[in-house]
Amino acid sequence: MTKNIINARVTFKKSPIHVLERFSLGDSENAYKSFKDHTGLSECVILQTCNRVEIFGSGNNFDREEIKKTWASLSGLEENSFNDNLEWSQNSDVYEHLLKLTSGLDSMVVGEEQIMTQIKDSIQSAKKLKVSGESLNTLFDKAIRVGTRVRTSTGISKGSISVGSMAVKLAEENVDEMKSKKILLIGTGEAATLVAKSLKKRGYPFFISSRTVERSTSFSKTVGGEPVDFNSILTGFENYDIVFVATTAPYFLVTFERIQKALETKHSGMMILDLSNPRTVDEKVAELRGIKLMNIDQIAEMVDKNMRSRIGQKNSAEEIIKEELPVLEATMKRLEAEPIVKDVFKSTDAIRVKELEKAFSMLGELNDSQKKIIEELTKSVAENIMSTPMNNLRKETEHGNSDVINAASKLFNFKKEEN
Known part of the structure; x- marks a missing residue:
């Protein structure tokens, strides 16, 4: 089987x-x-x-x-x-x-x-x-x-670059001394994961928030970040310098009014990067003094340029896999024959050794050199007789011919061990 x-x-x-x-x-x-x-x-x-x-x-x-x-x-x-x-x-x-x-x-x-x-x-x-x-x-x-x-x-x-790593790179290019800034990530989906990984890789501490504390906590344990309550961030944007928004909410989470209110008590600017699709940051916030806003379309365009320059690499990789897959398939199929091959060679050698001992006892006195010549001769004969059918068995197995495996099992009385 x-x-x-x-x-x-x-x-x-x-x-x-x-x-x-x-x-x-x-x-x-x-x-x-x-x-x-x-x-x-x-x-x-x-x-x-x-x-x-x-x-x-x-x-x-x-x-x-x-x-x-x-x-x-x-x-x-x-x-x-x-x-x-x-x-x-x-x-x-x-x-x-x-x-x-x-x-x-x-x-x-x-x-x-x-x-x-x-x-x-x-x-x-x-x-x-x-x-x-x-x-x-x-x-x-x-x-x-x-x-x-x-x-x-x-x-x-x-x-290699992603929407997440490009967003972090853009933040680095626009914000001085980023390690000293308070960074907030809203969302726990794929885009948020890429942002979190990129922040973590670069050694930037950040806060993570999602609709439920459970999601934020689970995300933080897996990818990083310090969980914060979702409602507290909606009324407390003044506590952050860089905000990555990567959610699937069907409405604006980051509104003009919320950011305007935050700026009343915040004495420095803020960078907001909206990776959501559809967008969840009101574009009007870009009109506020001290606010730098980048949206998903702008970020994705930069990633696309990078990916277009790498399309040849991806195609080359797929071609190599296409070339190697049949070789791997043949190798894996061939493994089906190996237990039979090993068993046959083992049984054949056991018979050879037994008959060799009989022959030595019948021949009488032989020196070590003579015994070695005879033993090597029997090994060579046994291997030459069995090699051709065993190699043919392997080849047929590579081609998926299970009938040959079944026939060989019967011919050599091979019983496969069950799991």
Whole structure:
């Protein structure tokens, strides 16, 4: 029976950070034990970052519902929480997904480097705990090699920029001594996450606010920032020098009247960067003295210029993945033949050794040199006889010919170990 590779994931693509954080699996060692004990997976690798929680698994008889049930139990969630958030992939789709991950094509910011380190740490942890095996070890090692090739040959990791990092860069260009300023971030979605990451990377402390304290607190634990009450910021903009607004509110949160009132007690100017779509900062605030306003269209235009200059790198990366994917597929299929090949060579060698001992006893006195010549001869004969059919078995397996695997199992009386 063919061993399948699966991937179950909750990522930023379908779930905002405050939702994604709820799917965290907590202690990896305990999570690994639960998945191995209850889901039919014989191998497992868990990848957890602030942008994704992913389970890679291998098994003959895995159970999707049990994977979901086990995950829900570990996260303290109801199973229906997965309905709008969980994505599944199997076999070739998993290989392509992992190649894109290692190459930086599936990150919030194309070419982001941190994900490669996180993937390497995940597979090393799984190897150390002995929860991954030949299938996942081979898959991850090959994918890391391809990802390294993509990054080196295309330069896709150099100069990566997002709406969030561009907004922070603009703030740096317009505000002196930014580390001494009070920075506020409103929102906990994708754009807010990119701003928070960029602020944190540059060492700028900031406050974070959202509609509920729970969201702000969850966001701060995952990405950074000090949570502040939403209502207090709406009436207290005078407490901040730089305000990043990244929400999905259908109305203006930052109004002309609120900023006008803030300036009555504030003795310095304020920079406001609106990353919301639709906009949630009233453009009229730009008319107020001391206010510098940048909106999402202006910021996005600068990011687009950067991305247009990098489109060739992205295309080159995708071409390399397209070229490497069939090679990886063949490698993974070939693994199906290896247990039979190893078993056949082991059985053949056992027979060879047994018959060799009989021959030595029948030949009588032989010196060590003579014994060595005879032993090497028997090894060579056995290997030459078995190499051709075993290599043909491997080739057929690479092409997905499962009938040959089944036939070889019967011919050589091979019984595959179950999970």
